[in-house]
Amino acid sequence: MSKQNPYYNQRKLPLTITKSNELVRAQLQVENNSLANKIFYLLIRALGADSFPKISVSARELGDNTGGSQYRAIDTATDVLLNAKVKTVFKDSDQNLGFRKSNIFTDCDYEKGIITAKFNTGMKPHLLELKKRFTTLNYFELMDLPSFYSQRIYEILKSWEKPDGLIELTLEAFYDMISFPKEMRDDFSFVRRKALEKAEKDINTRTELRYKWEPIKEGKKVVGLRFTIGEQGEVTKQKRAAKEENKKRKQAHLESAERRPIFQAASTCRREHGIEPGGTCSLMKPRAKKCQTCRKYAEVKSPNPTLF
Numbered sequence: 001m002s003k004q005n006p007y008y009n010q011r012k013l014p015l016t017i018t019k020s021n022e023l024v025r026a027q028l029q030v031e032n033n034s035l036a037n038k039i040f041y042l043l044i045r046a047l048g049a050d051s052f053p054k055i056s057v058s059a060r061e062l063g064d065n066t067g068g069s070q071y072r073a074i075d076t077a078t079d080v081l082l083n084a085k086v087k088t089v090f091k092d093s094d095q096n097l098g099f100r101k102s103n104i105f106t107d108c109d110y111e112k113g114i115i116t117a118k119f120n121t122g123m124k125p126h127l128l129e130l131k132k133r134f135t136t137l138n139y140f141e142l143m144d145l146p147s148f149y150s151q152r153i154y155e156i157l158k159s160w161e162k163p164d165g166l167i168e169l170t171l172e173a174f175y176d177m178i179s180f181p182k183e184m185r186d187d188f189s190f191v192r193r194k195a196l197e198k199a200e201k202d203i204n205t206r207t208e209l210r211y212k213w214e215p216i217k218e219g220k221k222v223v224g225l226r227f228t229i230g231e232q233g234e235v236t237k238q239k240r241a242a243k244e245e246n247k248k249r250k251q252a253h254l255e256s257a258e259r260r261p262i263f264q265a266a267s268t269c270r271r272e273h274g275i276e277p278g279g280t281c282s283l284m285k286p287r288a289k290k291c292q293t294c295r296k297y298a299e300v301k302s303p304n305p306t307l308f
Contacts, residue, residue, distance in 0.1 A: 015140065017044045021133045022088055023126035024159040027176040030084035034148040036077040038062060040104070041142050043117055044127060052128060053106075053119040060113065063143075074115065078108040081117065086126075135159040141207040149195040150202040152178050157203075157211060157227055165233030166240065168216065170224045188215075188222050196225075266294035 030036065042057045059074060084104045092098050102122040109116040119127070135158050145151045156177055160167045169177075175185050184191055196213055203209055211233065216224035228237050269290060275281050284291045 013045055015138065016136050017041055017139050017142070018127070018130055018134050018136050019044070019155070020126040020130055021135055021159050023086060023123075024135045024155050025177055027087040027089070028084065028152070028179050029087060030179055031080045032148045032179075032181075033077055033080045034146065034151060035062070035073055036080035036084070037148055037151050038143055039074070039077055039115060039117075040081060041137075041139060043115075043119075045139050047127060052124055053121055054116065055119070056114050056116040058113060059110070059115055071110075074110050078110065078115070078117075081105050082108055086123075138207065141209075144206045145202050147198060147202065149178060150199040153195070153199040154203050154207060154209065157209060157229060160227075161209070161229055162232075164236040165229040165231075166236040167227040167229070168224060169227075171222060174225055262289055262293050265290045270294060 039057075039062070042061055043055050046055050046057050059070060082103070082105055085101055086104060087099055087101045089097060089099045103120050104123060106118045106120050108118075135155065137155060137158055142151060142154065145154060157167065171188075175191075178195070180191065180195075184194075200211070200213060203211070209229070211227055211229045213225055213227050215222040216226055226237075228234055270281065273281065273283060281291070281294060284294065286292075
């Protein structure tokens with residue numbers, strides 16, 4: 001950009017952009033338009049404490065991302081930005097569900113190669129003066145990602161990159177955060193092909209983030225997604241798998257014990273004496289097998305309350 005341009009900002013722009021975790025993980029109601037997302041990143045990067053809410057950037061910084069007619073591409077992308085909404089869901093003090101919705105921008109202009117946009121004032125807590133629960137994103141990695149879905153998945157994974165590198169999301173929550181249209185939500189094979197597999201390839205080859213994903217199933221139905229980020233995520237995944245396997249072994253052992261007459265005798269005894277599940281029996285005889293079984297499974301193992 002020429003230094004004679006009245007919108008030229010001589011301050012050194014950062015290599016990263018920052019968003020609150022709430023904004024990154026919010027239900028971003030926006031059309032699938034990667035250029036709109038890149039203009040959003042460009043505007044966030046140019047933000048300064050004294051420039052909010054209105055900011056101007058040069059369309060030249062988008063490089064070859066406009067595709068075809070720059071005017072038409074930016075016209076369409078800014079339409080998307082003006083219609084984009086952020087929805088956050090929360091629970092109030094009485095644990096009732098509530099939500100908060102707001103537009104990201106109030107107006108956008110394009111003149112002489114300059115894009116000027118005015119952020120909704122409600123976006124300020126999500127973009128400036130962030131001290132906790134925020135995500136720092138590499139600006140140049142974001143701008144290099146070619147699709148809207150790759151950009152959004154990158155943001156979401158970065159927001160959960162730590163502490164353990166393993167993310168599990170319900171399919172519904174994932175769809176809401178990515179803003180999938182209804183016709184895509186009804187066809188997971190399409191989501192897999194157009195979004196998940198493409199994003200995995202884009203992000204692993206174009207950024208420093210390394211991850212794998214897999215579906216979480218109930219029977220044959222996909223109900224969620226598991227993302228494993230780097231070596232840390234692999235270690236966490238192995239630990240969780242080992243813990244789950246150990247839990248299954250204990251449960252199988254307990255179920256096997258439940259079929260034994262001595263276990264049934266201990267269960268009957270507890271009920272007859274009115275002892276609550278997990279409660280201690282004051283009548284216990286240390287050497288009686290029935291009492292030993294009761295102690296092992298009822299007081300220490302916290303068994304099925306319907307039996308004890």
